[in-house]
Amino acid sequence: MSPRINVSEARKNQILDAAAIVFARQGFYQARMDDIVAESGLSKGTLYWYFKSKDDIITALLQRVFDEDLIQLQSAQHTAGSAVERVIGLSRHIAADFTEIARLVPITFEFYAVASRQEHIRIFLKEYLQAYHAILQNIVQQGIDTQELRPVDAKDVATTIVAIYEGLLLLWVVDAEHIDWHTQPEISIRLLFDGLRRLL
Amino acid sequence: MSPRINVSEARKNQILDAAAIVFARQGFYQARMDDIVAESGLSKGTLYWYFKSKDDIITALLQRVFDEDLIQLQSAQHTAGSAVERVIGLSRHIAADFTEIARLVPITFEFYAVASRQEHIRIFLKEYLQAYHAILQNIVQQGIDTQELRPVDAKDVATTIVAIYEGLLLLWVVDAEHIDWHTQPEISIRLLFDGLRRLL
Amino acid sequence: MSPRINVSEARKNQILDAAAIVFARQGFYQARMDDIVAESGLSKGTLYWYFKSKDDIITALLQRVFDEDLIQLQSAQHTAGSAVERVIGLSRHIAADFTEIARLVPITFEFYAVASRQEHIRIFLKEYLQAYHAILQNIVQQGIDTQELRPVDAKDVATTIVAIYEGLLLLWVVDAEHIDWHTQPEISIRLLFDGLRRLL
Amino acid sequence: MSPRINVSEARKNQILDAAAIVFARQGFYQARMDDIVAESGLSKGTLYWYFKSKDDIITALLQRVFDEDLIQLQSAQHTAGSAVERVIGLSRHIAADFTEIARLVPITFEFYAVASRQEHIRIFLKEYLQAYHAILQNIVQQGIDTQELRPVDAKDVATTIVAIYEGLLLLWVVDAEHIDWHTQPEISIRLLFDGLRRLL
DNA sequence: CATGAATGAGCTTTCATTCAT
């Protein structure tokens, strides 16, 4: 790998870093290219040298955010322990770098909003969520196989767990004071595993 | 109440109806006032007669969407039955007018994205979610009181249920083919109430 | 015809008048929309209210310039007299409003330059030149029929006359001091009609 | 002459060749330096090493195009024969390398359009046309002196002949299907020499 | 109340030119 490529990649990341900050602060459409220029410390021409449009920057950022997330998820799935501990382990892993989350979550919701209208963004998010879902389904199925869990439908359970995580993220965005991101995911997951019904 | 006011209200609703369609299709920032003008069949001057800015329309629409939702929720909370049936009843109620949901969900996510940046939108959504949360907490607490449910923390349960609903909505937006909105909420809620763990 | 339409047409002409001046002075591509804005006394938004792009203004101006010219030509073709007098009459007619010519000729050459690359401009000019050609061919053919002229190919003669006019225009643009636009067309046409060869 | 200069000249010509292609295709102002870079196979820095600006390239190309043409013209003027044959010989000579003409004509019209606005371009073209004019005037005057031609004004005749050539070129650019460049110049010139009028 | 032409600040994007390597 020539050093040139690294310089090029570094520039692209420098731009995406700036874009992430600006998008989180102002949203995709409120963000002006000049804001990203100012935040990046580069010139406008340079931004357009590396990305052919604002939309290109958005898409590349989407790619990077979810790719990084997916890599983390996949490296976290091969933990040992009971199903409930492994699922909670995933959430702990995600919650670990909280500063990072706080930085990216507003962008994530921008993506969700855009996804409802733009096919290629929706497809990207779909694949991410399906990968997430597959990992969870796998863990749950193993729990069923080892008779830790009841013979429920692993797919439905995985869907529910994904929904809980994404839903909690949303609640946290809207009402950070009432949702403690360090404890709530684990609490919700344990409730799901233990059930609410009184055992007679 | 003079008839004048009714005409005024009718015009405002006509505009908000058009705005809802355009916002759902294009998003808040991609939507141009001219698009709303075209969709409403009114003139641009008339739009500005009833709303002083585009932001005003967004806020009024937010008000209307969540007010309607809240009224439905509150009328649905006084049902009879077990806690699980009442919670599921809520979701059934919400799912009832599915066409309406499909129309409004993209807008809802627009609001969530905006909420991460705009205080007054965030406060509005927070109040809506807190009202939603309170209703669920109430039902769960009654379930605990009647010994239908284990003595869990009703607040955490309500949070989890809200997260499940909002999370499923998000999954549906991104991947409508894999999430059946008519059955999935009930399935997830039953999983939560019954728990996943094998009873020893 | 409602007065509204006239106001609209007046605005369009106001813009095209300004564009003609700016294009003549700076050329199509050197001319900035802001220059036309300044020259027209209108605002930028108004220009874009009446024409959807700079290209649109160019095309509309082309339309107007050559349409006006064609109307003049066609009204001039029904004169009486010998073929040579009628052809010279055409040129006199064209030369009449010399200020107008001096204003439009630079634009005309812009059009010719663009025509070599843009199909729809070329087609437009082609039709104009063909109309011009048809009028001349008609006059020449009548001259042949009345035995004023030798039985030459009227089509080739018309082509030659059009070439002389267009060529002289070009020479005048490049070297106005040596080409007297008030006398040269008539001189050249008389040379063509009388021939150069000494009669033996 | 050191070999260095030849390499330099070769590079300059390589750039001008590329520029000619790009300018013919896109026009001066639509052509981007990057297009010339791509067409030349050189780098952008190299272009700016040999020419200090885009305008410099345009001027150098103008110089080269008309210098070549003038050299051809001047070498063609010393032919033998009658005046009409010598004038036609000039056009035959010009028409000989037709591919070259087809390539350069669109650029020529670019130059004419620019000439109407830029003094130094206009002066250049004026000198070219005057040289062209002088050669023709010379031939015609010799025709008069040898009593082949009537005692007309040789200057006016030369002007008319130049106009015919330039005018036909213009007609050909706009309507190549109706103007046969291999025959039309000769036809028009013969018409001019023989005259249209019926001899009584 | 209703209209739609008019406004202009602000946006994304382009591209001739420069310069460190």
Next chain:
DNA sequence: TATGAATGAAAGCTCATTCAT
């Protein structure tokens, strides 16, 4: 000489908002 990443001053165009009628 040669390269191509970097620059930034424009350019074309948009669109929320206003206001004369």
